[in-house]
Amino acid sequence: DAGVTQSPTHLIKTRGQQVTLRCSPKSGHDTVSWYQQALGQGPQFIFQYYEEEERQRGNFPDRFSGHQFPNYSSELNVNALLLGDSALYLCASSFFNRNTGELFFGEGSRLTVL
């Protein structure tokens, strides 16, 4: 049973560029949430996708956008990259209609913006 997988694991971009990160949820899960984790801080909620729609969003600008595909996988897109976007981007999967609130995380994509 595959867990949450993310790609790429590491990438380097320059300011102003665009990036796409990918996530495959744990088998059976229908919901994907994205988090940004700066060094030494807790994960910050970006948004959540279910049934190919954004269901909830945190305090992130419109430069951050996403998509969910019919197979439940998801992408996170960040446009016009800033130095402050350098962080670990975590994908977490879960069931939308929860009996528990447990999130299953991937190992993240580490983005460095130069």
Add this chain to the structure above:
Amino acid sequence: GESVGLHLPTLSVQEGDNSIINCAYSNSASDYFIWYKQESGKGPQFIIDIRSNMDKRQGQRVTVLLNKTVKHLSLQIAATQPGDSAVYFCAEISGTGGFKTIFGAGTRLFVKA
């Protein structure tokens, strides 16, 4: 905005001692709380959870206490081991049909051999 805070950013304990990690939360509507453990280079991993209608829950070597009156959570780790060295986050969950999980800043636990 919503936030979950932690009292101590780092905690150093001797192997075999008990560890206590504290957390304050701000959203009184949160009905579910989880402690996550994050090891270096990995994503957070579920440790233990507790619902708002409970004040204590025990797992294997871990206990979570919830005090809703003062909006406080704690994680107790018994007989702390070197493998327990990690960053620990408390998280509060609210909503149904698309719940929202808010993480605190984390406490780094160092276990001295």
